[in-house]
Amino acid sequence: MPSANLQNESASFNWFKYASPQAFFPLAGAIAPWFAAFAAVLFVVGLYIGFFVAPTDAQQGESYRIIFIHVPAAWMSMVIYLAMAFWAGIGLAFNTRLSGMMASALAPTGAWFTFIALWTGALWGRPTWGTWWVWDARLTSELLLLFLYFGFMALQAAIDDPRRADKAGAVLALVGVINIPIIYFSVQWWNTLHQGSSVSLKSAPTMAATMFTGMMVMVFACWAYAIAAALWRVRCIILERELRTDWVRAYLGKQT
């Protein structure tokens, strides 16, 4: 076995090296600024298309333009939860320390996107539907998602031992993952006030091409922002948790 391992290491690049917080820390620091720069450029382009290039909507007039923030935020709220549950599951299964740190680094960004989706949804609902809020399946399950993020963060904060906090949080994150398909399919399974999806993998989007382009640019901008934010946050978490190790002391000594 040792010889096979050696061979493997020399033959190909060993990705598992980056499962160690010490190795991942400089990598995260190197790639986070790139994603932040991507996000900044894409946000400017996306918002420009959304507010100045995309045409007025025939039904809703200008108020539909909130879609350029609402839909990317709502998608991210679900995608980030899936990523968080994925890392939580990996952490439970393989007992890797970095996975738990990734899960807790993703949670605040996910909660922010959920909040933005709910808030912009309320602002959009008022002029179009005639109400800020209704308890239909889509809106209620999205609100439940916000509480799942809060619950995850609160549970982790309540337990002092980080390894136990990771385990407890991971179980909660995995239980809550059931809610994601419920949010996504709620508009198909039940009749709701919220309209169905305009974009799906099966058919062409039911929106004009420029509107769709602007929305997708904003989606990529949000992806890039979320990755940059999570990487920077995981660096802080690594420093906090590994504070007693030699390499963090050396790193901090170098900094000050």
Place this chain on the structure above:
Amino acid sequence: MKPRHRRIALIVAGVAVLALAAGLVLSAFQQNLVFFFTPSQVAANEAPQGRAFRVGGMVETGSVKRQPDGVTVNFVVTDTAKSIPVAYKGVLPDLFREGKGVVTQGRLENGVFVASEVLAKHDENYMPPEAADAVKKAQATNQKATGTVINAK
């Protein structure tokens, strides 16, 4: 079986059991998760009797009538099979239009649905006004062409 394989199996089994439980709960509450009833469901007495509920459908074209008192509006909600007359006192949302979706809350009184709230339900299509006009024109010509077929039905 290595310990980590056992843990993976436990996680997968746990999530699967939870998904099953959630599925069963949701299908048991199917009736209560419905945000509105269609006029056909109301006609089949599936809507709750004696308490407020919501009716959803299309506002029938040409059915919106404003009463002389200035605040009451009468219209008909239809799902093309059945329809319900609605009476509403208050301000209608901007997107309330004939031929478009609507969800209204209230109770049935002598066959008329007396609404306390009217919400517009818009669809998931977004297009510039010129495109909407083009679609309308195309539909009109299509209807002319197939009009005889539809009438024959």
